[in-house]
Amino acid sequence: xxxxxxxxxxxxxxxxxxxxxxxxxxxxxxxxxxxxxxxxxxxxxxxxxxxxxxxxxxxxxxxxxxxxxxxxxxxxxxxxxxxxxxxxxxxxxxxxxxxxxxxxxxxxxxxxxxxxxxxxxxxxxxxxxxxxxxxxxxxxxxxxxxxxxxxxxxxxxxxxxxxxxxxxxxxxxxxxxxxxxxxxxxxxxxxxxxxxxxxxxxxxxxxxxxxxxxxxxxxxxxxxxxxxxxxxxxxxxxxxxxxxxxxxxxxxxxxxxxxxxxxxxxxxxxxxxxxxxxxxxxxxxxxxxxxxxxxxxxxxxxxxxxxxxxxxxxxxxxxxxxxxxxxxxxxxxxxxxxxxxxxxxxxxxxxxxxxxxxxxxxxxxxxxxxxxxxxxxxxxxxxxxxxxxxxxxxxxxxxxxxxxxxxxxxxxxxxxxxxxxxxxxxxxxxxxxxxxxxxxxxxxxxxxxxxxxxxxxxxxxxxxxxxxxxxxxxxxxxxxxxxxxxxxxxxxxxxxxxxxxxxxxxxxxxxxxxxxxxxxxxxxxxxxxxxxxxxxxxxxxxxxxxxxxxxxxxxxxxxxxxxxxxxxxxxxxxxxxxxxxxxxxxxxxxxxxxxxxxxxxxxxxxxxxxxxxxxxxxxxxxxxxxxxxxxxxxxxxxxxxxxxxxxxxxxxxxxxxxxxxxxxxxxxxxxxxxxxxxxxxxxxxxxxxxxxxxxxxxxxxxxxxxxxxxxxxxxxxxxxxxxxxxxxxxxxxxxxxxxxxxxxxxxxxxxxxxxxxxxxxxxxxxxxxxxxxxxxxxxx
Numbered sequence: 001x002x003x004x005x006x007x008x009x010x011x012x013x014x015x016x017x018x019x020x021x022x023x024x025x026x027x028x029x030x031x032x033x034x035x036x037x038x039x040x041x042x043x044x045x046x047x048x049x050x051x052x053x054x055x056x057x058x059x060x061x062x063x064x065x066x067x068x069x070x071x072x073x074x075x076x077x078x079x080x081x082x083x084x085x086x087x088x089x090x091x092x093x094x095x096x097x098x099x100x101x102x103x104x105x106x107x108x109x110x111x112x113x114x115x116x117x118x119x120x121x122x123x124x125x126x127x128x129x130x131x132x133x134x135x136x137x138x139x140x141x142x143x144x145x146x147x148x149x150x151x152x153x154x155x156x157x158x159x160x161x162x163x164x165x166x167x168x169x170x171x172x173x174x175x176x177x178x179x180x181x182x183x184x185x186x187x188x189x190x191x192x193x194x195x196x197x198x199x200x201x202x203x204x205x206x207x208x209x210x211x212x213x214x215x216x217x218x219x220x221x222x223x224x225x226x227x228x229x230x231x232x233x234x235x236x237x238x239x240x241x242x243x244x245x246x247x248x249x250x251x252x253x254x255x256x257x258x259x260x261x262x263x264x265x266x267x268x269x270x271x272x273x274x275x276x277x278x279x280x281x282x283x284x285x286x287x288x289x290x291x292x293x294x295x296x297x298x299x300x301x302x303x304x305x306x307x308x309x310x311x312x313x314x315x316x317x318x319x320x321x322x323x324x325x326x327x328x329x330x331x332x333x334x335x336x337x338x339x340x341x342x343x344x345x346x347x348x349x350x351x352x353x354x355x356x357x358x359x360x361x362x363x364x365x366x367x368x369x370x371x372x373x374x375x376x377x378x379x380x381x382x383x384x385x386x387x388x389x390x391x392x393x394x395x396x397x398x399x400x401x402x403x404x405x406x407x408x409x410x411x412x413x414x415x416x417x418x419x420x421x422x423x424x425x426x427x428x429x430x431x432x433x434x435x436x437x438x439x440x441x442x443x444x445x446x447x448x449x450x451x452x453x454x455x456x457x458x459x460x461x462x463x464x465x466x467x468x469x470x471x472x473x474x475x476x477x478x479x480x481x482x483x484x485x486x487x488x489x490x491x492x493x494x495x496x497x498x499x500x501x502x503x504x505x506x507x508x509x510x511x512x513x514x515x516x517x518x519x520x521x522x523x524x525x526x527x528x529x530x531x532x533x534x535x536x537x538x539x540x541x542x543x544x545x546x547x548x549x550x551x552x553x554x555x556x557x558x559x560x561x562x563x564x565x566x567x568x569x570x571x572x573x574x575x576x577x578x579x580x581x582x583x584x585x586x587x588x589x590x591x592x593x594x595x596x597x598x599x600x601x602x603x604x605x606x607x608x609x610x611x612x613x614x615x616x617x618x619x620x621x622x623x624x625x626x627x628x629x630x631x632x633x634x635x636x637x638x639x640x641x642x643x644x645x646x647x648x649x650x651x652x653x654x655x656x657x658x659x660x661x662x663x664x665x666x667x668x669x670x671x672x673x674x675x676x677x678x679x680x681x682x683x684x685x686x687x688x689x690x691x692x693x694x695x696x697x698x699x700x701x702x703x704x705x706x707x708x709x710x711x712x713x714x715x716x717x718x719x720x721x722x723x724x725x726x727x728x729x730x731x732x733x734x735x736x737x738x739x740x741x742x743x744x745x746x747x748x749x750x751x752x753x754x755x756x757x758x759x760x761x762x763x764x765x766x767x768x769x770x771x772x773x774x775x776x777x778x779x780x
Contacts, residue, residue, distance in 0.1 A: 025275065027055075028062040028086035028101075030077050032069055032093030047265050052268035053474045056275050062086060067095055069167060072650045074099045082107055090273060093768055094720075098171055106134035109280045111270055113138040120172055129282055136280040138263075140287045142240065142255075144174075145181050148211065150254045150293060151238040155305070160190045161235075163200070163226075166193035190329065194226075195285040201229050202400060207359060210237040212250060223248060234303040243294045247318060251299045256292040263287070290470070294318055298375030301525070316466075317459060318448040329527040330514070333443045333758050338518040339441040346437055350432045356426040361578035363419040366492070367413035375399040375610070386615040394614025403604040408637075410597040414590035425579035431572035437517070438759065442747035444517055448510035448528050455507050458500040463702070463727045465489060465496045468721060470714045488718055524656040531743060549776070550684050558779035560677060562772050567672045574672075577665045584661060588654035591647045598639040606631040635711050675752045679745060686742035693735040700724070700731035 027049070030044075042064070050059050065081070067074035081089050089110045091100055100112055112135065129134050182189055192203045194214055204210065210230050217676065218226065227249035230237050239245035239253040246253045255434060270283050293315040300307050307317075330338070340346065377397045385394040406412060445723045469489040475481040488595070515522050531538060549555045568574060608629040640647075707724040710716040750756045757765050 003445075015565075023061060025057045025087045025271075026062060026085055026089060027062045027088045027271075028081040028084065028590055029064045030074070030081065030089065030093070030096045031064050031066050032074075032095050034064060036208070045267065047273055048264040049268045052265070052272050053275060055637040056272065067093070069095055069165075071095060071099065071171075079236065088266070088274070094165075094171070106132070108134065109274050110135045111138065111267060111280065112136070113267075117279070120177070128284055128286065130285055131281055133279060133281050136283040137285040138266065138270075138287050139285050144177065144211075144213065144240065146291075147238060147240055148181065151209070151211060151236075151252070151293075152185075154238070154293070154311075155209055155236040155703065156297075156298050157187055158210050159190065159207050160209045161190055161192045161204055161207035162211045162617060163192045163194050163214060163228070166195050168214075169193070180389040182673065200226070200227070201233075204233050204235060205228065208235065210235050212237060212245065213240040216429055224722040231303055233301060236298075243292075243316075243318070244294045246294045246299075247446040249299055250294045251294065251303070251305060252293060252315075254291045254655055256290065256294075275525050285585070290356065292316060316463060328524075329529055330445075331529040332531060335445050335514060335518065335528075336438050336441045336756070337760060339437050340434060343437055343517055343520040344519055346430070346434060347435045353423070353426050353430055356423040358709055360416070360419040363415040366409065366415065367406055370404040371401065371402045373399065383617040385501060388619065390619030391649060393612040393617035395617070396612045397610040398604055398608060400607040403424075403602070405602040407600040407602055409599040409601075410590060410594045411599065414586050414594060417586045421583035421586070424687055425576045425583070427571055428572040428576035428579065432576065435572065435754060435756070438756055439747060439751040441514075441517055442744060444510065444513045445528060446747075448514060449531060450737050450740050451503065451507040451510045452528065453740075454733065455500065455503045457729065457732045457736060458496070458503045460732070461725070462493070462496045462500055464725055464728075465493050468647060468708065468711075468725065469493060470706065471514075472718070475712065475714065481718070485718045488722075492722065531740065550687075555776055556680075558774070560680060561779065562672050563676050563680075563749075564774040566755065566768075567676055568754040571668065571672060573668050574665060577661050577668065581658065581661050581665075584654050584657045588651055588658065591651035591654060595640065595647045597639050601636045602633075603632040603636055604631065672752065678750070679749045679752055682745050683742065683749065686745050687739065689734075690738045690742060693731070693738040697728075697731040697735040700728040704728040 034042075044059055046059075053059055062081075062084070065077040067077055078089075078091070078096070078100060086108060089108055091097070091110060097112055100110060148160070151160070154676045166175065175191070178189055178191075190203075190207060192200055194200065219739060227237075231249060235311075237251045239250045239255070241253065242255045243253055266287060270280070273283060274280055293311075295307070295311065295315050295317050297307065297317045299305070311317075344438070367577075374397075375397065378395075379395050380388075380392055380396070382394045385392055406586065469492075471484070472481065472485040472489045476483055476486050511526055512522050514520075514528070515524050521528070547558050604628060605758070704724045704727075707721050711721045747756070755768065757768075760768075
């Protein structure tokens with residue numbers, strides 16, 4: 001695409017004084033350079049010329065002569081055509097423009113379209129034709145100085161680097177033009193001549209902005225390298241040429257999209273006029289169209305360029321295919337895995353599992369020995385100590401160690417079993433929370449995707465309004481409509497701009513929700529990958545196959561039956577109730593027959609006399625010495641007889657809890673069955689909506705195109721065009737959201753059955769599908 005602007009902006013055709021008596025017209029073409037990309041365009045131009053001229057003459061085209069940016073060769077090529085049987089000369093390119101424009105007279109008609117922009121033409125303000133026999137110009141609204149004005153309003157640069165072809169300063173008074181311009185500005189400039197394969201990174205070190213006035217002769221790789229170098233330095237950039245440069249990564253341009261047909265038709269009409277006897281000097285030299293500011297939003301984010309909402313009414317925001325991704329782009333799988341790994345709510349649920357594990361450890365510790373050690377010092381009345389015969393000294397210090405070991409306890413055993421089941425129930429509570437979080441992740445993803453698409457569609461709608469405003473302006477200028485139409489579209493433009501701002505903010509809010517779910521800093525710049533049915537990660541979500549099963553009255557009941565069974569089998573809510581039921585039943589057993597089971601425990605104690613002194617510390621003669629240490633061991637058996645009727649109350653409570661759990665289980669099973677049936681009906685609706693929205697959008701687009709053309713011709717009123725535009729906007733939104741709604745409903749079904757395909761490997765997914773297929777076949 002790099003040479004489209006070259007062909008469209010530089011083509012110049014000259015034909016003068018050619019009589020209708022000639023039946024064959026030979027056209028010679030001069031070019032600075034060409035490429036494989038310009039050949040199809042040249043072919044299109046030739047066909048346009050032949051189509052417009054029709055039967056007036058037989059058109060023959062000579063081989064294109066290129067000068068390779070060489071002045072001497074350009075002169076030779078021009079003289080070659082002058083001295084040949086060429087009847088008309090089409091010349092494009094800056095070198096050809098400069099060479100031919102210096103000629104004093106023109107023996108053959110010439111149409112000149114060069115890259116030397118309007119800054120270098122000195123035609124009087126009111127002059128509309130060349131006024132020179134046998135030559136006409138096609139002057140497009142290109143201007144370095146006007147571009148620099150727009151660039152400065154977009155970014156108040158202090159020193160701009162102007163990238164230019166290395167040979168141009170020697171051929172055009174570029175330095176004088178820029179010196180005069182910047183003499184009235186606070187900013188300064190520096191010229192950066194560009195040669196093939198030149199690395200200009202060091203030339204950009206002392207500038208804060210870049211104005212690109214060349215690059216059309218670079219191939220895609222060279223141009224991408226240039227853009228990457230500029231953006232890597234985070235420099236705002238502005239292209240003097242078409243929007244294609246913006247699409248390839250340049251920040252902005254004030255040139256509109258290249259209307260190839262418009263340029264080619266103008267050239268063909270000029271040739272037709274010359275053949276019919278009009279001198280080229282009488283043909284209009286200006287090719288008028290409105291400039292349009294375009295900004296690459298991705299580049300703006302990449303270089304940290306602030307985008308203001310006030311720009312929306314005057315600028316088109318686009319994204320280039322060659323732009324590098326700004327921030328992290330997440331697929332739905334990335335978000336789902338990120339939620340499982342980092343979501344704070346799930347982290348809190350995992351802590352609940354850890355706490356239940358601690359409760360189980362506490363329950364099991366009942367069977368661990370309880371050992372205590374103690375020491376005490378005693379002072380006894382010396383009179384009492386003296387008569388104790390050494391049994392109770394005045395001063396004494398002793399210690400003891402006590403051991404208690406439960407051998408069997410129905411209460412401890414029941415507590416362990418109950419704690420185990422409660423821990424498993426807590427794990428199922430987490431599993432349910434994880435499934436809910438995965439669904440929340442899916443909802444957040446598709447919500448963001450819908451809002452992202454809404455931004456794109458609102459932007460497209462804004463461009464349609466701008467186009468309609470242009471048509472209204474043209475109709476008003478031609479007297480075909482009143483100013484009220486223009487004012488109505490200006491009002492519509494303001495409303496559409498506000499809608500786009502709202503859509504952008506809603507999209508950012510959706511991205512904030514994703515960041516929160518993934519425990520990212522809220523300000524983290526992210527994007528999300530697109531999702532298409534039957535493509536990428538959703539390759540197996542083939543709604544057409546699903547529709548055939550749902551639409552078959554024989555197959556649908558079996559599918560619903562299978563999904564309900566799977567849902568009940570996988571439901572963590574039912575598993576949670578099951579574990580709570582087991583815990584309740586164990587509690588009931590303990591408070592029923594378990595109360596008659598005695599608790600058996602082992603007890604032991606060892607006592608040691610550490611020191612004795614004072615009166616009574618000496619054993620009289622004839623008395624045996626008491627041992628320093630003594631011990632005892634015993635078995636304790638206890639059986640509660642009556643505990644304030646608490647056992648009966650606890651048993652009754654356990655029975656009520658069991659009945660409650662049975663009711664909850666029945667309710668959950670009923671809810672699962674209803675959810676599966678309801679979601680499947682929603683999927684049928686979504687599938688139908690997908691098919692209908694396709695037809696609706698195509699019809700709305702065709703209607704809008706027809707209505708725009710009819711309005712441009714004054715055949716329909718303004719309100720009909722607005723209705724067509726609104727209908728197309730709604731149809732596009734419906735088409736875009738239909739696919740996402742279906743996929744989101746699929747995720748809701750997966751939550752209902754407790755199985756997310758995207759979170760399981762291919763083997764498990766295939767096993768699931770085979771079981772479903774076999775189940776349906778067995779039922780039919």
